[in-house]
Amino acid sequence: MNVLLVNPEFPDTYWSFRHALPFEGKRCAFPPLGLMTVSALLPATWNRRLVDLNVRKLKTSDIEWADIVMLTAMLVQKQSLREVVARCKAMGKRVVIGGPYVTSTREQLPPADHLFRGEAETTLPLFIADLARGEAKPVYQAAERPQLSETPIADFGLVDMKRYSMMSVQYSRGCPFSCEFCDIIEIYGRVPRTKSNQQVLAEFDALRDLGWRGTVFIVDDNFIGNKKNVRRLLPELAKWQKANGYPFSLITESSLNLADDVALLQNMREAGFRRVFIGIETPVEESLQEAQKSQNRGNLLDSVKTIQSFGIEVMAGFIVGFDNDPEDIFERQIDFIRKSAIPLAMVGLLNALPDTQLWKRLEGEGRLLGEDASGNNTVCTFNFKTRMDPAILIKGYQSIMRTIYSPREYYERALDSIRRTGRQTSEPQYKNLSGFKALTRVLLKLGVLDRERKEFWRFFTHILIRHRDKFTDSLRLAAVGYHFRKLSDAYGG
Ligand code: B12
Ligand code: SF4
Numbered sequence: 001m002n003v004l005l006v007n008p009e010f011p012d013t014y015w016s017f018r019h020a021l022p023f024e025g026k027r028c029a030f031p032p033l034g035l036m037t038v039s040a041l042l043p044a045t046w047n048r049r050l051v052d053l054n055v056r057k058l059k060t061s062d063i064e065w066a067d068i069v070m071l072t073a074m075l076v077q078k079q080s081l082r083e084v085v086a087r088c089k090a091m092g093k094r095v096v097i098g099g100p101y102v103t104s105t106r107e108q109l110p111p112a113d114h115l116f117r118g119e120a121e122t123t124l125p126l127f128i129a130d131l132a133r134g135e136a137k138p139v140y141q142a143a144e145r146p147q148l149s150e151t152p153i154a155d156f157g158l159v160d161m162k163r164y165s166m167m168s169v170q171y172s173r174g175c176p177f178s179c180e181f182c183d184i185i186e187i188y189g190r191v192p193r194t195k196s197n198q199q200v201l202a203e204f205d206a207l208r209d210l211g212w213r214g215t216v217f218i219v220d221d222n223f224i225g226n227k228k229n230v231r232r233l234l235p236e237l238a239k240w241q242k243a244n245g246y247p248f249s250l251i252t253e254s255s256l257n258l259a260d261d262v263a264l265l266q267n268m269r270e271a272g273f274r275r276v277f278i279g280i281e282t283p284v285e286e287s288l289q290e291a292q293k294s295q296n297r298g299n300l301l302d303s304v305k306t307i308q309s310f311g312i313e314v315m316a317g318f319i320v321g322f323d324n325d326p327e328d329i330f331e332r333q334i335d336f337i338r339k340s341a342i343p344l345a346m347v348g349l350l351n352a353l354p355d356t357q358l359w360k361r362l363e364g365e366g367r368l369l370g371e372d373a374s375g376n377n378t379v380c381t382f383n384f385k386t387r388m389d390p391a392i393l394i395k396g397y398q399s400i401m402r403t404i405y406s407p408r409e410y411y412e413r414a415l416d417s418i419r420r421t422g423r424q425t426s427e428p429q430y431k432n433l434s435g436f437k438a439l440t441r442v443l444l445k446l447g448v449l450d451r452e453r454k455e456f457w458r459f460f461t462h463i464l465i466r467h468r469d470k471f472t473d474s475l476r477l478a479a480v481g482y483h484f485r486k487l488s489d490a491y492g493g
Contacts, residue, residue, distance in 0.1 A: 001046040004066035005039055005158070007032035008073050008080035009053040012490065014346045016054075017165070020483035023441045023475075026165040028054040033168040033219060034072045034099055036154035041124045050158040053080060063091050071112075072099035075353070078107075085110035096127075103187055104354050118142030119173070119188075121150040145188070148173065148195045153203050156210055166215040166251070169203045171195055171233065175222040177255060179279070180292045180361070181319070183353040184221045192225030197236045204240055208247055218252040223276075224264065225255075234267035241272045251275040257295045259303035265310040273312055280304075280316040283336040284329060287322035292357075304340045308420040313473075316342050320397055321350030323387045330396035334403050341416035343477055344484070347400050349393065352384050380491065401488035407455035410484070414477040415462055418470045442475050446482060 010016050017029040032052055039048050049065065051058050063069065069088045073081040078101055088095050089111060098116030102109060109115060114136060116123055123140040130136040151170075161167065174189040175182070207216065224230055241248065250273045258265065258276065268276075280300060281293060288296050304314050318337065320329055337345045352359040352368065362368050367385040380394045403409060446456040456478060463474040 001043075002065055002067045003039075003042060003046050003048045004062055004069045005032075005035045005048060005050040006058060006069060006071045006084055007035055007050070007052040007054065008071060008077040008084055010080075011076055012487065013076060014484070014487065017480065017483050019486040020479040021165060023445070023479040023482075024165050024438055025435075025441075027056075027163040028052060029165050030168050030217060030219075031156075031159045031161075031164050032072060033154055033170060035070070036156060036158055037151060038070060038072070038098070038120055038124065039155040039158055040152040041120060043128060048155070048158060050155075052159065052163075053084075055160065055163045058084065058087075060091075063088055063093060066093055068094045068096060070096045070098070073097065073101040074099065075101045075105070077101065078105075082110045085112055100183075100187055104183055106354050114138060114140065116140045116142075119146055121146035145173070145193065148193045149199070151195065151199070153199075153206050156203075156206055156212075161210065161212055166217045167207055167212050168217045168219045169200065169207070170219050171200055171223065172220045172225055172229075175225045175255070177222070177295055178292050178357070179281075180290070181350060181353065181356055181358045183356050186355045188221060192222065194226050194229045194233075197233050200233060201236060201240055204237075204244075204248070208244060213247050214249065216248040216250055218250060220252060223252040223254045224258055224261075227261070227264065231264065231267070234264070234271045237271035238267065246272055248272060249274045251277070253277040255295050256280060256300065256303050259306040262306075265307065265312070268312065269310045275313045275315060276307065277315040277317070278304075278307075280336075280340075280342075281319045282322065282325070282329070283332050284322070284325060286324035287329075290322050290324045291319075301336070301339055304342065305420065308341065308417065309422070311421050313417055313421055314340070314342050315344040316340070316346070318345055318347040319350050320347065320400070321382065321386055321388070321393055325388060327388075330400050333400050337400075337404050338409065338413065341413050341420055343410065343414040343417050344480060345404055347397065347404070349380065349382065349397055350386075351382060398491065401491060405481070405484045405488040407452040407481070407485065410481045411455050411459035411478075414474070414481060415459060418463070418467050418473060418477075421470075439475060442478055446478055450482075452485075 012018050085095055095112040096114045097112040102115050103117045119142050123142050127140055172192045172194040174192040175184055254276050256278050307314050352362050362384045369383050447453050
C-alpha cells in the first residue's frame with residue numbers, strides 16, 4: 001500500500017513566519033506533526049511519502065504513486081485542502097481527511113472517502129482493519145480521547161528536516177482552563193493528558209539521532225496544564241540536555257499562572273526552555289472576566305517580568321473585540337505591549353470558532369453572522385455582530401499593528417526583552433541564524449537594502465556593545481520583526 005500524506009498550504013499569518021524564513025534559508029517554520037503521528041500509526045509494511053505544500057509542490061506523479069491520500073488541516077488550510085482533495089478525487093484516488101478543521105467545523109467538508117473526527121490513535125487501527133476487509137466506513141469518530149501512552153513516536157524521518165526552522169514534539173493535549181473563545185478545550189478536552197517521561201525522552205533521542213540540532217517546539221496547548229507530571233518531567237529533560245550537550249533550545253505554550261511557580265520556572269530554565277507563548281489577551285479586567293480567563297489575574301506586567309527574569313523570552317497573544325472592551329482599548333493594548341517587552345505580540349480580532357462556548361453564547365444572542373471564522377485572526381473580518389462598531393475596531397486594530405511593529409517600537413521592545421532575559425541563557429552556538437550565510441542575509445537585507453536600516457543599526461550596535469552574548473537571539477528577533485512588519489503592512493491598513 002502506498003500512502004501519500006499531504007499537508008495543505010498555510011496563508012500568510014503570524015505563525016507562518018514566512019517573511020523571516022528566507023533569512024535562515026528555510027521553507028517552513030514547523031513540520032506537520034499530526035501527519036507524522038498518523039504515519040507512525042500505519043502498518044510498518046505500508047510505503048509512505050509526505051508532501052508539505054509549504055515546502056514543495058504536489059506533483060501529479062506523487063498522486064499517481066499513491067493508493068491512498070491522507071490529508072490534515074487546520075481551519076486556515078481549508079481552501080488548500082479543498083483543492084488537493086478535488087485534484088486527488090479527479091485522479092480516482094481514495095482520500096482520507098482528518099485534523100482540527102475536520103474535527104470541529106460545521107461547514108460542508110470536501111468530498112473525501114473517509115473522514116476522521118478527533119484523535120486518530122484508536123480510530124486509525126479500526127480503519128486499517130475495516131479496509132483490509134473491504135468495509136472501510138465514511139466517518140470515524142473517536143469515541144473518547146485516547147491516553148497519550150497510545151501515541152507512537154512521530155515519523156520525524158519522513159520530512160526533510162533541513163527545510164524547517166524548528167522541530168515539534170508534543171508532551172500533553174488539553175487544558176484545564178475554560179476560556180470562552182477557546183476551541184482547544186472542545187477538541188482536546190479539559191483534562192490534560194500527558195505522555196510518560198520515557199516517551200518524551202525517546203522522541204528527543206529520535207530527533208538527536210536524525211541529526212537535529214536547534215529549536216524544538218513542545219506543541220502543547222498548555223505545557224503546565226498538568227503541573228504534577230510536568231514537575232516530574234523537567235528534571236529528566238534537564239538531565240538529558242546536559243548529557244547530550246544541550247542540543248535543543250525549547251519553546252512551548254503555557255498559561256500565565258506559570259509566573260506563580262518559581263520552582264517550575266527554575267526547572268524550565270535548566271531544561272533549556274528559552275521562549276514561551278502565553279495567551280495574555282487583554283489588560284482589561286472586565287474583558288478577561290467576560291472571556292472567563294480567571295488565570296490571568298493580578299499584575300499581568302509583573303507576571304511577564306517574572307518569567308523573563310528566568311531567561312525565558314515571552315511571546316504572547318492579544319485580542320481586541322470583546323464586548324467589554326472600552327473605547328481606549330487600542331491605546332491600552334499598545335501601552336501594555338510596550339511595557340511588557342514582548343517582541344512577538346500576536347494581536348488578533350476576536351472571532352467565534354465553531355462549537356466554542358463563545359460560539360454558543362453568540363448563537364443564543366442571535367449575533368452569529370452564519371460563517372465559520374477564517375481561522376486567521378489577523379484578517380479584518382468578524383463572524384459575529386460586535387458591540388463596538390466594527391469599522392472602529394478594524395481601524396483601531398490596524399493602528400495597534402502599525403504602532404507595535406514600527407521599527408523603532410519593535411527594536412526597542414526586542415532590546416528590553418534581551419535586557420530582561422539576562423546573560424546566562426543565550427541560544428546554543430549552532431542555531432540556524434548563527435550561520436555566516438544567515439548573518440550576511442540579515443545584514444544585507446535589514447542593514448543595507450531596508451528603508452528602515454537606521455533603526456536596525458541602532459539596535460545592532462547596542463547588541464554588539466552590550467549584549468554580544470545574545471548575538472544569535474538578536475538576529476532572530478530582527479528577522480522575525482521584519483516578518484511582523486510585512487504582515488502589518490499587509491493587514492495594518
Ligand atoms: C503546533 C501548532 C501550530 C504550529 C505548527 C502547525 C503544524 N505545522 O503542524 C504553528 C505555530 C505553525 C501553528 C500555527 C497556527 N495555528 Co496552530 N496549533 C498548534 C498546536 C498547538 C499543536 C499542533 C500539533 O502538532 N498537534 C499534535 C498532533 C499530533 O495533533 P493533531 O494535529 O491534532 O493530530 C491528531 C488528530 O487531529 C488526528 N489527525 C490529524 N490530521 C489527520 C489526518 C488524517 C488523515 C487522520 C486520519 C487523522 C488526523 O490524528 C492526530 C493524532 O491523534 C494545535 C493545538 C493542538 N493541540 O493540536 C494548534 C491549532 C491546530 N492551531 C490553530 C490555529 C488557529 C493556528 C493559527 C491559525 C494561529 C494564527 N492565527 O496564526 C496558525 C495558522 C498556521 C499558519 N502557519 O499560518 C488551531 C486550529 C483551529 C482549527 N479548528 O482549525 C489549534 C487547534 C489551536 C487553537 N485553538 O488555537 N499551530
Ligand atoms: S489557557 Fe489557553 S488553551 Fe487553556 S482554555 Fe485558555 S485559551 Fe484555551
